[in-house]
Amino acid sequence: MKSSSGESEKELxxxxxxxxxxxQTIREHxxxxxxxxxxxxxxxxxxxxxxxLQELEAKYPALxxxxxxxxxxxxxxxxxLGTIRHRYPLLSLANSFGESDLRDFDRRVRQGVGEAQYLVxxxxxxxxxxxxxxxxxxxxxxxxxxxEVGEDVTQNLRTVRxxxxxLKEAVPRIEVRGEVFMARADFExxxxxxxxxxxxxxxxxxxxxxxxLRQLDPRVTASRRLRAFFYQILYIETQEPAxxxxxxxxxxxxxxxxxxxxxxxxRYHCSSVDEVIEACREGELKRDELPYEIDGMVIxxxxxxxxxxxxxxxxxxxxxxxxxxxxxxAVTRVEEIILRVGRTGVLTPTALLQPxxxxxxxxxxxTLHNExxxxxxxxxxxxxxxxQKAGDVIPEVVKVLKERxxxxxxxxxxxxxxxxxxSRVVRLAGEAAARCTGAACPAQxxxxxxxxxxxxxxxxxxLGPAVVAQLLKAGLIQDVADLYYLRKEDLxxxxxxxxxxxxxxxxxxxxSKGNRLSQLIFALGIRYVGSRVARVLAEHFGSLDKLKxxxxxxxxxxxxxxxxxxxxxxxxxxxxxxxxxMEKLEQAGVNTREKVTxxxxxxxxxxxxxxxxxxxxxxxxxxxxxLIEARGGRxxxxxxxNTDYVVVGEEAGSKLEKARALISSGKAPSLQIxxxxxxxxxxxxxK
Ligand code: IVH
Numbered sequence: 001m002k003s004s005s006g007e008s009e010k011e012l013x014x015x016x017x018x019x020x021x022x023x024q025t026i027r028e029h030x031x032x033x034x035x036x037x038x039x040x041x042x043x044x045x046x047x048x049x050x051x052x053l054q055e056l057e058a059k060y061p062a063l064x065x066x067x068x069x070x071x072x073x074x075x076x077x078x079x080x081l082g083t084i085r086h087r088y089p090l091l092s093l094a095n096s097f098g099e100s101d102l103r104d105f106d107r108r109v110r111q112g113v114g115e116a117q118y119l120v121x122x123x124x125x126x127x128x129x130x131x132x133x134x135x136x137x138x139x140x141x142x143x144x145x146x147x148e149v150g151e152d153v154t155q156n157l158r159t160v161r162x163x164x165x166x167l168k169e170a171v172p173r174i175e176v177r178g179e180v181f182m183a184r185a186d187f188e189x190x191x192x193x194x195x196x197x198x199x200x201x202x203x204x205x206x207x208x209x210x211x212x213l214r215q216l217d218p219r220v221t222a223s224r225r226l227r228a229f230f231y232q233i234l235y236i237e238t239q240e241p242a243x244x245x246x247x248x249x250x251x252x253x254x255x256x257x258x259x260x261x262x263x264x265x266x267r268y269h270c271s272s273v274d275e276v277i278e279a280c281r282e283g284e285l286k287r288d289e290l291p292y293e294i295d296g297m298v299i300x301x302x303x304x305x306x307x308x309x310x311x312x313x314x315x316x317x318x319x320x321x322x323x324x325x326x327x328x329x330a331v332t333r334v335e336e337i338i339l340r341v342g343r344t345g346v347l348t349p350t351a352l353l354q355p356x357x358x359x360x361x362x363x364x365x366x367t368l369h370n371e372x373x374x375x376x377x378x379x380x381x382x383x384x385x386x387x388q389k390a391g392d393v394i395p396e397v398v399k400v401l402k403e404r405x406x407x408x409x410x411x412x413x414x415x416x417x418x419x420x421x422x423s424r425v426v427r428l429a430g431e432a433a434a435r436c437t438g439a440a441c442p443a444q445x446x447x448x449x450x451x452x453x454x455x456x457x458x459x460x461x462x463l464g465p466a467v468v469a470q471l472l473k474a475g476l477i478q479d480v481a482d483l484y485y486l487r488k489e490d491l492x493x494x495x496x497x498x499x500x501x502x503x504x505x506x507x508x509x510x511x512s513k514g515n516r517l518s519q520l521i522f523a524l525g526i527r528y529v530g531s532r533v534a535r536v537l538a539e540h541f542g543s544l545d546k547l548k549x550x551x552x553x554x555x556x557x558x559x560x561x562x563x564x565x566x567x568x569x570x571x572x573x574x575x576x577x578x579x580x581x582m583e584k585l586e587q588a589g590v591n592t593r594e595k596v597t598x599x600x601x602x603x604x605x606x607x608x609x610x611x612x613x614x615x616x617x618x619x620x621x622x623x624x625x626x627l628i629e630a631r632g633g634r635x636x637x638x639x640x641x642n643t644d645y646v647v648v649g650e651e652a653g654s655k656l657e658k659a660r661a662l663i664s665s666g667k668a669p670s671l672q673i674x675x676x677x678x679x680x681x682x683x684x685x686x687k
Contacts, residue, residue, distance in 0.1 A: 009112070012060075013660045015056060015060055016063060018056065019053065019056050019057070019060075019063055022049055022052060022053040022056070023053065023068055023069055025049060026046075026050060026069040027069060027166075027305045029041055029046055029049070030069065030161050031164075031260060031517070032229070033046075033161070033163035033678070034161045034262065035128045035162055035260065035261070035262040035395075040344070040514050043075040043203055050069065050284065051332070051337070052451075053068070053069065053070055053500070054070050057070055058663065058664055058666075059664055060672065061659070061660055061663045061664070061672075061673045062648070062656075062660070062673055064672075064673070065301065065510065066165075066678060066681075067137060067138070067165040067166050068529070069165075071158065071165075071327050071644070072158060072159045072161060072165075072222060078418050079150055079598050080157065080216070081151040081153065081214065081216065082151070082152035082604060083142075083145070083149050083150065083152060084140060084142035084149065084150050084151070084152045085148065085149050086130060086135035086142065086145075086147070086148060086149070086150060086584050087175065087234070088175075088233070088234055088235070088520065089145045089147045089148050090128060090130060090144045090145075090150070090177070091147065091312060091315060091316050091317055092147070092315055092316050093257050093298065093316050093320055093321060093322040094315075094316045094320075094321050094322065094551035095296075095321070095322050095323075095324050096256070096321050096323050097324055097326070099277055101298075101321075101323075102273060102276055102277055102280070102299070102321070102323060103273055105299070105321045106273035106370070108318070109301055109310065109318075110317070110436065111308075111462030111606075112306075112309060112310045112318065113301070113310060114234055116301050116302070116303065116306055117248075117269065117270065117271050117301075118269075118270040118271075118273075118275075118276050118299050118300065118301060118302055119248075119249045119250055119253075119267055119268070119269060119270070119299075119300050119301065119302045120267065120268040120270055120276055120280065120283075120298070120299050120300075121231060121266070121267045121297065121299055121300070122264060122266055122267075122280040122283060122287075122294040122298075123266075123288075123294055123295055123296040123297055123298045123322055123323075124179040124181050124229055124292065124294055125181065125205070125206050125293040125294055125295040126179040126180050126181030126182070126205075126206055126209050126228075126292075127143060127144070127179065127180055127181075127206065127209055127210045127213065128143065128144040128177060128178075128179060128180075129141055129142065129144075129153070129157065129176075129177065129178060129179070129180050129213075130142050130144070130150065130175060130176070130177050130234070131157065131163070131168055131173050131176050131178075131213075131230075132173070132174070132175045133171065133173070133175075133176075134172070134173050135171075135172060135381045136166050136167040136169060136170035136171060137165070137166055137167075138154070138157070138158065138163070138164070138165050138166070139154075139681075140152065140154050141153055141154045141156075141158075141163070141446070142154075143213070143214060149155070149618060150430050151214060152213060153213055153215075155218045156212075156213050156214075156215055156221040157180075157213070157217050159218050159221045159222035160213075160221070160226045160227070160228055161520045161639055162227050162228050162262040162419070163228055164259070164260040164261060164475060166273040167259045167260055168258065168260040169259055170234060171237075171238050171259070171334040172237050172238055172239070173235075173236070173237040173289060174233065174235070174236045174237070174238075174259075175233070175234040175235055175236075175240075176230050176232065176233055176234065176256065176261065177207075177230065177231065177232040177234060178228050178229050178230030178231055178232070178261070179228065179229055179230075179231070180206065180209055180213055180226050180227070180228045181206070181209050181226070181227055181228070181229075182205040182206075182208045182212070182224070182225070182226055182227070182292075183205070183225070183227060183291045183292045184205060184291055184292060184451065184561070185291065186224070186225045187202070187205040187208050188204075188295055190202065190208055190224065190301070191208075192233055194464075195464075195466070196496070197462055197464075197501060197504075201464075204293070205292070206291050206293070207224055212226055213226060214225035216687075218641060221634075225683035227262070227263055227292070228262055229261070229263060229264045230256050230261040230262065230263055231253065231256075231264070231298075232252070233246070233252050233255070233256065234419065234520075246304070247303065247304055247305065248302045248303055248304055249300050249301075249302050249304070249307075250267075250269065250302055252304070253267070264493050268282075276299055280297045280299075280323045283323075283325075284298075284325050287325065288359070294325075295324065295325060296322050296323050296324040296325050297322070297323045298320060298321075298322050298323075299320060299321050299322075299323060300319060300320040301319040301320070306319065307319040310483075313378065327388040327389060328358055328359040328388065328389055329358075329386050329387065329388040329398065330356045330357065330358040330387055330388075331356075331384060331385070331386055331387075331401065332353045332355075332356040332363075332384070332385065332387060333353065333383070333384050333385070333393050334351045334352070334353060334379060334380070334381055334382065334383050334385055335352045335354055335381070335382075336349070336351075336352040336381060337349050337351055337352070337368065337374070337379075337381055337412045338350050338352060338419075338637070339415070339419050340443075340446065341418065341419070341420050341436055341441060341443035341444060342444070342447055342526055343444055343447035343448040343451050343525055344435070344444070344525075345418075345435040345436040345437070345438070345441065345444050345452075346433045346434070347371070347414070347418070347419075347425065347433070347434045347435065347436060348367065348369070348370070349367075349368040349370065349371065349374060349412065349414075350365055350366070350367055350368060351365065351366045351367075351368055351379065351385075351397060352364065352365060353365060353366060353385075353387065356387075358387065358388075358389055358395065359389045361635075363387065363389070363395050365394070365395070366385075366387050366394070366395045366396055366397050367394045367395070367396055368396075368397060369396075369432075370432040370433055370434070371414050371427075371432070372432050374412055374648065376405045377397060377399065377400060378400055378402075379397055379410060379412070380400070380405075380410055380411050380412065381410040381411075382406075382408055382409040382410060383401070383402075383404075383405065384400070384402045384404040385397045385398070385399065385401065386398045386399050386401065386402050389448065414427075414434050418436035418437075418438055418441055420436070420441055420442055420443035421436065421438040421440070421441040421442060421443065422438070423436050423437050423441060424436075424437045424438075425437070425439030428499070428585045428628070430438070439577075442472065444479075445472070445479070446465075446472055447456070448471070448480065448525050449468045449477070449479075449480055450464070450465050450468050451523070451525050452480040452483075452524075452525065453468065453483075454483060454523075455529075456519075456522065456531050457519060457522050457523035458512045458514050458515055458519055458520065458523045459512060459515070459519065460483075460505075460508045460509055461504070461508040462501060462505045462508050463483070463502050463505060463509075465506065467494075467497075467505070469493050469527075470495065470497075471483075471486075471494075474490075474493065474494065476490050479577075479580075479581045479584075480523070480524075480581060480585070481580075481581045481582075481584030481585045481588060481622045482584075483509055484508065484509060484513070484584075484585065484589070485584075485588060486505075486509070488502055488503070488506060491505065491506070506571055512590075513588070513589050513590045513591060514591055514593060516538065516591070516594070516595060517538040517542075517591075517593055517594045517595075517596075518534045518535040518537070518538035518539075518589065518611060519533070519534070519544065520544065520585075520590065520592065521534040521537055521538055521547065522534035523527065523581075524572070524578075525570045526568055526569055527568045527572070528564050528568045529565060529568065529569065530564045532560075533560060533561065533565060536558060536559065536560050536561065537558065537569075538562070538594050539594065541572060541594075542593065542594045543592055543593045543594065544582065544586070544592035544593075547569070547573070548573050548579075550569070550570075550573075551570070552566050552567065552570050552654040555569055555570065556562075571601070603631055603632030604631055604632070605628060605631040605632050605633035605682070606631075606632035606633070607632065607633070608628075608632070608633040608634070608644040608645065609633070609634050609635075609636050609642055609644050609645075610628050610633055610634065610635050610636070610643070610644065610645045610646075610647060611636055611637070611639050611643050611645070611647070611655055611659075612625070612635065612649070613645050613646060613647070613648055613649065613652040613653065613655035613656055614648055614650050614651050614652030614653070614656070615650045615651060616647070616649040616650075616676050616679075617649065617650065617676060618676065618680075619676070619680075624647070624679075627683050628683065631683060638655070638658075639655050639659050639671075640662075640668075641662060641667050641671070642667040643659070643662075643668065643671050644670055644671065644672065645671075645673075645674055645679070645682070646671065646672070646673045646674070646678075647675075647676065647679045648673055648675055649676060656673065659671060659673055660673070677684040
């Protein structure tokens with residue numbers, strides 16, 4: 001007997017077997033590499049296995065399954081992340097900062113349950129995720145969100161290689177929680193790449209991990225090398241829960257390991273609070289040697305029965321506490337104090353330091369906030385100082401080591417003129433900030449354009465500080481609107497701007513024209529109008545034109561808009577130069593209207609083209625069409641290179657053939673062939 005595509009059943013069976021074998025081998029090597037951190041084959045050998053699998057799947061697309069390792073590359077981008085309501089809310093942890101906090105915690109625990117054993121684990125500095133598996137298969141993954149409702153990042157999590165797509169045991173249902181993070185080395189590499197492309201840098205590995213996971217494009221996530229550790233089983237549904245004998249946190253971690261999850265091997269079993277304190281000290285000593293960042297240790301009562309007994313408060317469990325490491329400090333010398341001019345003209349004094357290692361990176365600058373703080377701390381040029389970095393903020397000067405003064409130190413003077421444009425510097429009554437009064441200050445202009453392009457504003461990829469400075473220097477732009485009149489020839493002359501980057505930048509600019517009105521309003525950089533107020537204004541006025549004409553009184557009617565904001569908006573709109581810029585933006589085709597908000601139904605399949613072929617067993621064709629259309633998709637009667645999904649039922653015929661031919665010829669890069677079950681999964685998302 002011949003199958004529809006011409007191979008004999010026997011050949012097909014062999015292919016199927018080879019594909020299964022390849023998938024299994026690749027999964028094993030993923031596990032050695034990403035979970036155990038002990039690769040058994042070289043990268044080249046791994047790539048060869050993957051390539052063979054990809055080729056076979058391209059030739060036999062009907063054999064592609066969602067949990068194939070090839071599917072980790074990430075599917076088509078989404079238009080918005082859906083949401084997932086957590087079955088049990090994600091709690092947070094109470095914090096402790098020193099020995100006495102830990103002793104208090106221990107006392108409370110012992111009052112509740114008598115003697116207790118503890119498990120102490122490193123607190124990974126990443127972002128929390130909650131994954132649900134059914135019959136051993138990953139079915140959903142969500143971020144923490146507000147604890148009750150998180151973002152649906154299932155498609156993105158599927159690209160994270162240490163996240164198992166299928167568990168080693170087919171547990172009927174289990175929800176686990178863990179932390180997704182980026183290793184320091186991967187973070188450094190990513191930022192180097194971004195710097196070369198002129199893209200905005202991530203402040204720290206945690207932000208980079210969050211930006212990479214909370215992404216509309218799973219392919220971006222796939223390229224970012226995220227990792228994960230899991231540490232909690234929320235619930236487990238199985239025929240015989242008792243048989244698993246998970247009665248402690250330690251056993252829960254062992255069970256997670258057995259299922260194939262990456263679990264941090266570093267943990268301490270402690271039988272007294274003294275041992276807990278010791279473990280926390282050791283954690284602090286070890287933190288800099290780790291390839292990833294931790295921001296503390298987590299202390300948990302080990303026995304699950306005791307955990308139950310202790311229970312939870314509204315926000316956090318009584319059986320666990322986080323021990324936060326103190327901010328890390330270093331000693332170095334202030335070589336100079338410079339002023340940075342912000343987009344609103346504020347002059348921020350910044351200490352240039354003799355470079356020093358601190359918390360895993362090299363620090364050469366620290367913020368001094370403002371003139372008063374310099375006076376208060378009495379920081380002078382040439383001083384030896386202690387600096388510290390708390391969390392992910394810019395390092396700051398804690399104190400001056402006055403005993404090391406030689407008498408050569410110089411007192412800092414706020415200049416009377418802006419260092420960038422020479423305009424007068426003023427300090428308004430009641431304000432700590434000194435400001436440049438120059439309306440045409442090039443530094444303010446530069447910072448304003450950087451702000452315009454930033455992620456929360458117009459989100460123009462590839463338009464970072466370096467590129468903005470180049471464009472200004474070359475005289476190619478004078479204001480933000482000029483960005484939209486750049487031509488490829490203009491960009492070609494710039495240093496380090498290849499043809500590809502130029503194309504990408506122009507594309508990013510074109511794309512940003514379609515941004516929401518709120519993004520544009522925020523991007524304009526009106527004083528006191530942050531991204532939240534911008535959203536409120538966009539919703540209230542509906543168009544830039546209406547906002548331009550709004551009077552002070554009308555603005556005051558808007559919830560959340562106070563006196564300062566209303567006055568600032570009116571002043572901005574009256575300024576002739578601003579009016580010109582807005583006009584130029586409109587002429588360039590930048591969207592200045594609030595889009596009518598999407599229909600109440602989520603539209604995860606917006607603009608996706610479906611073709612149905614064969615008979616579906618549980619849906620009739622009309623129902624299927626209605627389901628697709630309700631989610632924003634379209635149904636077409638014939639397969640072409642514009643088709644996104646061919647849904648294959650029983651006795652599918654020539655449409656399936658055509659789809660296969662298109663895929664194997666590479667002519668339809670986004671075309672996928674799916675069966676009824678996969679289709680149902682697709683239309684149910686987001687939950
Ligand atoms: S246990 C009920 N263990 O720290 C909460 N949390 O403020 C149980 N975190 O975002 C959390 N490493 O995701 C636990 N080994 C660890 C952790 C850990 C990092 C995160 C957690 C949460 C935050 C708690």
